[in-house]
Amino acid sequence: MALRAIRVLGESGDASLRKKCREVTKMTPRIRDLIDDMFDTMYDAQGVGLAAPQVGVLRRVVVIDIGDGPIVLINPEIIEREGEQREYEGCLSVPGKSAYVIRPQRVVFRAYDEEMNQFESEAEGLLARAVCHELDHLDGVMYVDKLDGPLLNNDEIFLEEELEDEEETKAE
Incomplete structure (x- = not known):
């Protein structure tokens, strides 16, 4: 469909990133277009997820594709959390930066699909x-609010990983 501008934290027009979103009460052509546009925008930006407020729409709509196919979540909520993982995380709304964030290893969530059928699913890793x-x-929270370490430029992270790889190669 169309690409939408991704709101960037700290720039003009980013107010939607810090606001709580409204629920979707019914599927409309506008919501369908939003979903299509969000996928186009996410893929173009080489992201793995995008939430509606990142494109300036305060609705509870999320699209995700970690490489296993597209997922649409409307009015999603997490109903169970288990375990812990600490990994680098980035965001299309904080370009060029990453940091460690602690998240659950496994979650169970409830949401609606594009036909407004409610479902439950689980996710790991x-x-x-x-x-x-x-x-x-969807609740105005950014990953930079949950850092477990410094916010780094992606170049610094890649350099750090290259140095670690070199040390491992020397040790072998």
């Missing part, structure tokens, strides 16, 4: 991280 990250956006 990266998908659990993506679900938690995107659902936070």
